[in-house]
Amino acid sequence: MDKRELLKFFQWTAFFALGSLFFWPGISLALEGPVHHKIWVKLDPDQKSAQIKDILTVHLIEENDFVLKFYLHGDFWLGAIKIPDNTDFIIEIARAQATEGKIPLTEIAIRKITDLPWPEFLIIEFEYGGKVFNPQNPENAPSADPGIFLSGASYFYPQTLADSGPADLMTFQLTVDHPDDWKVVSQGRKMVETKKGNRVIWEAVNPMEEIFLIANRFHKFQSLHNGVDLYAYLLKPEPELANKYFRATKKYIDFYEKLIGPYPYPKFALIENSLQTGYGMASFTFLGSKIIRFPFILNTSYPHEILHNWWGNSVYIDPENGNWAEGLTAYLSDHLLLDLQGKGNQYRLQQLIKNLNYVNESNDFPLINFKWRTDMPSQAIGYGKMLMMLHMLRLQVGDASFLKALREFYRDRRFRFAGLDDLRISFESASGKDLSNFFAHWTYRKGGPELKLTLATHTLAGSSGHELRIKVQQAQSGPAFPIKLPVAIWTQGNATPEIQMLDMTEKTLTASFSLQGEPGRVLIDPYTEIFRKLDRKEVPPAIGQTYGSALPSRIMPTEGDFPDVLMGYHEFAQSLVKDSSVMTPLLNDDKSGLVPNGSLWIFGRTNAYARRLKPQLENYGVKLKENEVVIDGKSFPWKDHSFVFTLQRPGEQEGSATWVIASSGESIPGLIRKLPHYGKYGVLVFKGKEPENTFKGSWPFQPSGLMKTFHPGKYTLPPQRPLVDYSPD
Numbered sequence: 028m029d030k031r032e033l034l035k036f037f038q039w040t041a042f043f044a045l046g047s048l049f050f051w052p053g054i055s056l057a058l059e060g061p062v063h064h065k066i067w068v069k070l071d072p073d074q075k076s077a078q079i080k081d082i083l084t085v086h087l088i089e090e091n092d093f094v095l096k097f098y099l100h101g102d103f104w105l106g107a108i109k110i111p112d113n114t115d116f117i118i119e120i121a122r123a124q125a126t127e128g129k130i131p132l133t134e135i136a137i138r139k140i141t142d143l144p145w146p147e148f149l150i151i152e153f154e155y156g157g158k159v160f161n162p163q164n165p166e167n168a169p170s171a172d173p174g175i176f177l178s179g180a181s182y183f184y185p186q187t188l189a190d191s192g193p194a195d196l197m198t199f200q201l202t203v204d205h206p207d208d209w210k211v212v213s214q215g216r217k218m219v220e221t222k223k224g225n226r227v228i229w230e231a232v233n234p235m236e237e238i239f240l241i242a243n244r245f246h247k248f249q250s251l252h253n254g255v256d257l258y259a260y261l262l263k264p265e266p267e268l269a270n271k272y273f274r275a276t277k278k279y280i281d282f283y284e285k286l287i288g289p290y291p292y293p294k295f296a297l298i299e300n301s302l303q304t305g306y307g308m309a310s311f312t313f314l315g316s317k318i319i320r321f322p323f324i325l326n327t328s329y330p331h332e333i334l335h336n337w338w339g340n341s342v343y344i345d346p347e348n349g350n351w352a353e354g355l356t357a358y359l360s361d362h363l364l365l366d367l368q369g370k371g372n373q374y375r376l377q378q379l380i381k382n383l384n385y386v387n388e389s390n391d392f393p394l395i396n397f398k399w400r401t402d403m404p405s406q407a408i409g410y411g412k413m414l415m416m417l418h419m420l421r422l423q424v425g426d427a428s429f430l431k432a433l434r435e436f437y438r439d440r441r442f443r444f445a446g447l448d449d450l451r452i453s454f455e456s457a458s459g460k461d462l463s464n465f466f467a468h469w470t471y472r473k474g475g476p477e478l479k480l481t482l483a484t485h486t487l488a489g490s491s492g493h494e495l496r497i498k499v500q501q502a503q504s505g506p507a508f509p510i511k512l513p514v515a516i517w518t519q520g521n522a523t524p525e526i527q528m529l530d531m532t533e534k535t536l537t538a539s540f541s542l543q544g545e546p547g548r549v550l551i552d553p554y555t556e557i558f559r560k561l562d563r564k565e566v567p568p569a570i571g572q573t574y575g576s577a578l579p580s581r582i583m584p585t586e587g588d589f590p591d592v593l594m595g596y597h598e599f600a601q602s603l604v605k606d607s608s609v610m611t612p613l614l615n616d617d618k619s620g621l622v623p624n625g626s627l628w629i630f631g632r633t634n635a636y637a638r639r640l641k642p643q644l645e646n647y648g649v650k651l652k653e654n655e656v657v658i659d660g661k662s663f664p665w666k667d668h669s670f671v672f673t674l675q676r677p678g679e680q681e682g683s684a685t686w687v688i689a690s691s692g693e694s695i696p697g698l699i700r701k702l703p704h705y706g707k708y709g710v711l712v713f714k715g716k717e718p719e720n721t722f723k724g725s726w727p728f729q730p731s732g733l734m735k736t737f738h739p740g741k742y743t744l745p746p747q748r749p750l751v752d753y754s755p756d
């Protein structure tokens with residue numbers, strides 16, 4: 028059966044099968060380059076409706092028999108659909124449904140009925156209208172916000188795919204007529220805006236994935252930066268807020284242009300949304316009203332959304348080949364901005380902890396399968412592990428090749444779809460290295476290595492030299508993950524180490540080093556640069572772990588406290604019961620030999636059980652003295668201060684132990700209220716009855732099984748050199 032016959036057969040079935048697009052054989056649309064929309068929209072925001080005309084230009088490559096299909100939202104009425112000055116085609120209308128969101132669609136199929144070849148260009152005119160579909164409010168629920176939000180999911184322009192996934196790219200000119208007090212924003216450049224304020228034309232000459240139309244009674248603010256128009260569309264007249272964002276936008280556009288390459292669009296707009304979204308789209312960001320007013324957003328989420336203009340919103344994501352864009356955006360915004368402050372290793376450690384906490388055998392998947400974040404495990408993998416993979420890629424090729432590869436990847440893949448395999452090609456060409464093995468293991472396999480330093484010895488060599496021999500193992504089941512492994516070696520008399528890079532391609536690696544002096548300490552992966560499965564014991568305990576644990580035991584003091592303090596502790600213990608039908612163990616410290624498995628809450632300074640925590644506190648340099656507590660060299664009198672320490676549960680069992688010592692009964696309600704907000708801290712000090720937080724700290728990360736100390740001493744790790752030596756400020 029040749030193609031022509033096949034087509035005829037399906038022509039008939041198409042008339043009868045509702046939603047026939049799902050059973051249509053894979054004859055792909057032979058489109059060359061992006062389609063072009065010239066759209067005119069007459070918007071009636073009060074009625075949430077529009078009258079639309081689209082002149083669509085399609086560039087075809089082959090003379091093949093195929094059917095050109097377009098999809099519009101099924102709720103629109105259809106007016107004329109025509110191909111001017113051409114009688115070679117027939118137009119068929121059928122009903123269909125989008126796979127995602129089950130949106131009702133109208134399918135418009137264009138078939139050639141003559142034997143003449145397909146023309147190079149086809150111009151098709153569509154006229155239609157009616158209620159517009161807002162994917163942010165699919166049920167059209169009553170809302171205080173009169174705003175309009177239309178995207179590809181609205182099907183407000185004819186689309187070539189009814190499915191999610193990479194569609195054909197498009198360029199467009201969008202003219203919108205609207206009421207005088209409204210403003211309408213889209214991608215690309217604003218070409219015309221009438222003085223009266225009732226018509227605007229946006230033009231996107233770069234291929235886009237979809238078309239957005241966002242309208243509201245916005246207050247518009249404007250600035251200009253090196254030829255890029257900057258806008259802020261706010262729901263209230265707040266020039267100060269707009270200026271704050273303009274300053275941040277300029278700073279980050281400059282930073283990322285220097286890092287990667289020219290900003291890809293003629294404008295950037297901040298658009299306020301009454302819903303609390305945090306979206307970065309091509310040439311604009313759509314941020315919630317509350318979100319844009321948090322002062323820290325300007326230097327955290329905002330640079331992330333701006334950077335998406337390079338990664339994801341101009342180099343597009345091919346979701347069938349691994350969404351690399353979130354990990355790369357997080358790596359060069361969230362991570363790099365902290366790395367520039369010397370906190371890159373802390374951020375990377377957080378990613379390893381998230382993977383330990385959320386990812387397990389049943390929900391793990393390889394990076395190549397990451398499409399979008401749907402929950403905490405997919406975020407821990409798609410963002411956290413992906414950025415660790417990129418960091419290890421940087422170790423493989425070196426900083427200069429890493430930056431070169433990113434710049435070339437951007438230059439070559441801009442306005443096209445790209446996947447992890449394309450990223451590999453750019454890195455191979457920039458570095459001249461074969462990275463197929465690295466990518467095969469890190470992107471096509473799930474899991475990660477469990478690293479252990481299994482041997483470290485040294486012998487005298489020559490007159491004054493020493494030879495250090497080490498053995499490192501990957502203890503996970505399955506083959507080795509290829510790693511460029513940093514090793515820090517301190518020799519006696521030197522406070523700072525020498526960093527060596529080892530190539531680990533097998534599960535066991537032995538290496539020897541000739542040293543000038545006697546080795547004092549050796550530490551594998553000193554800056555937390557390798558994605559690996561942490562040992563639970565390595566994770567610095569924090570109060571969030573105790574709050575999050577299932578069925579923690581509560582251990583009450585039997586003596587030594589005033590009645591009001593004791594009552595307060597019981598109130599605290601009661602507040603920890605989430606589900607009154609489940610019995611959470613409540614014990615007295617005199618029976619503490621029988622504490623069940625799991626995490627612990629321990630109350631009171633005199634609690635007998637708490638004595639077991641003292642070695643850990645001493646280890647962290649915390650001194651419990653007669654009249655005061657010394658933490659990190661700072662002194663806090665027992666009087667009027669409350670202390671909360673979270674440590675590993677002592678003994679063999681897993682879990683954390685949080686020790687709460689209140690200064691008075693009156694301070695306890697405040698502790699109950701405030702402590703859940705300090706989840707990532709291991710040590711907290713509060714003052715007074717309020718009580719007011721005066722100290723918060725995390726315990727240092729102590730990698731286990733990666734270090735060997737030959738001689739005790741003071742070994743420091745100098746700050747790491749960040750990827751670049753310039754920062755956005």
Ligand SMILES: [Zn+2]
Binds near residue numbers: 335356
């Ligand atoms: Zn993102």
